Amino acid sequence: MGAEDNKIQKLREELDKTPSNKATQHHRGLLKAKIAALSETREKKASGTGAALGGYSVKKTGDATVVLIGFPSVGKSTLLNRITNANSEVGGYDFTTLDVIPGVLEYKGAKIQILDVPGIIEGAAEGKGRGREILSVISNSDLVIIMTDAFKIRHIDIIKKELYNGRIRLESKKPDVTIEKTGRGGITVNTAVKLKKIDARTVKSVLNGHRINNANIILRTDVTDDELTDAILGNRKYVPMMILVNKSEFLDEAGMDEIREKYKDDNILFISAEKGTNIEKLKDRTYDKLQFIQIYTKPVGKEIDMDEPLIMKTGCTVGDVCDKLHMSFRKRFKYARIFGKSAKFNGQRKNLGHVLVDGDAVELHL
Numbered sequence: 001m002g003a004e005d006n007k008i009q010k011l012r013e014e015l016d017k018t019p020s021n022k023a024t025q026h027h028r029g030l031l032k033a034k035i036a037a038l039s040e041t042r043e044k045k046a047s048g049t050g051a052a053l054g055g056y057s058v059k060k061t062g063d064a065t066v067v068l069i070g071f072p073s074v075g076k077s078t079l080l081n082r083i084t085n086a087n088s089e090v091g092g093y094d095f096t097t098l099d100v101i102p103g104v105l106e107y108k109g110a111k112i113q114i115l116d117v118p119g120i121i122e123g124a125a126e127g128k129g130r131g132r133e134i135l136s137v138i139s140n141s142d143l144v145i146i147m148t149d150a151f152k153i154r155h156i157d158i159i160k161k162e163l164y165n166g167r168i169r170l171e172s173k174k175p176d177v178t179i180e181k182t183g184r185g186g187i188t189v190n191t192a193v194k195l196k197k198i199d200a201r202t203v204k205s206v207l208n209g210h211r212i213n214n215a216n217i218i219l220r221t222d223v224t225d226d227e228l229t230d231a232i233l234g235n236r237k238y239v240p241m242m243i244l245v246n247k248s249e250f251l252d253e254a255g256m257d258e259i260r261e262k263y264k265d266d267n268i269l270f271i272s273a274e275k276g277t278n279i280e281k282l283k284d285r286t287y288d289k290l291q292f293i294q295i296y297t298k299p300v301g302k303e304i305d306m307d308e309p310l311i312m313k314t315g316c317t318v319g320d321v322c323d324k325l326h327m328s329f330r331k332r333f334k335y336a337r338i339f340g341k342s343a344k345f346n347g348q349r350k351n352l353g354h355v356l357v358d359g360d361a362v363e364l365h366l
Helices: 003-017 022-048 076-083 128-139 155-165 200-209 225-233 253-262 279-289 318-325
Strands: 064-069 101-107 110-116 143-149 168-170 177-181 187-191 215-219 237-239 241-246 268-270 292-297 305-313 335-339 348-350 361-365
Touching: 003 022, 022 200, 022 225, 064 076, 064 128, 076 101, 076 110, 076 279, 101 279, 110 279, 128 155, 128 168, 128 237, 143 155, 143 279, 155 168, 177 225, 187 200, 200 215, 200 225, 241 279, 253 268, 268 279, 292 318, 305 318, 318 335, 318 361
Parallel strands: 064 110, 064 143, 143 241, 168 237, 187 215, 241 268, 292 361
Antiparallel strands: 101 110, 177 215, 292 305, 335 348, 335 361
């Protein structure tokens, strides 16, 4: 056990002994911040010595990448084979999948890369079962699908915990926090919203726990002490999520309702990979969760091409369309004419930063 491990253990023991209430909020925030800072130092040292493994070599293709994650033998390979062109080995025993198996789901014009990663186990965030490699793949995905089966519902919480410990924040928005370090003057806390989850004293304690003693901080969203630490460290990945419960034929309606109630804040779907139950609904939810929109192209002097729309993401810009079409288009760009709802009138002239909406057509002038 290294020096950081000993310090972390002592801090966690102190944290466990400290009651959680308003009076102790700032002290608990300080302790958790110190633990997070020491954990970061430990990870950097491990990476420097080669103890932390790199990610699997997976080339991203298509319009988005979805990672299918779960404990061994919950039916991931069966599902991948059913919804994509992959040929993942299926077996009734643990660790059938030993590498990342890619497949492509083609749906509503989109090509969605689905990655079946090796079954995750407890301790993955610490590197067990090639956990760091798996987490590296997940952190670069556009959507995480957590998969379990009717007999292993508890795995959902375990997987969520491992992903959280692996710096992945599911179904969360990045905290809108700005920190400007200064040379002196202490810590000045400015807020754009009323803080209910944290107070100014705790904000200062958390910053001190990360060895920040002089800074101007602006909080534009209400945050917890853990979310503030995430903002300070700046290396968390924010990824949307779905939950699949396979082998739903073994659950009655009461059993499903109990699971729905427990995970009411999550996007949960009951399926049967073997029988095909709710597979079309899964495809539809995946498409919606990825926030795809369709953007059409219009050659100069010609009609809009309605046959092959570009699959883009909500919030995309004219510049993103340029990048999608050809790597040189952004550099050669002069202006674009927009036809559709994002324009005040058809043919309105716009620049690279113009945000498009579903159904727009873009005429590029290069």
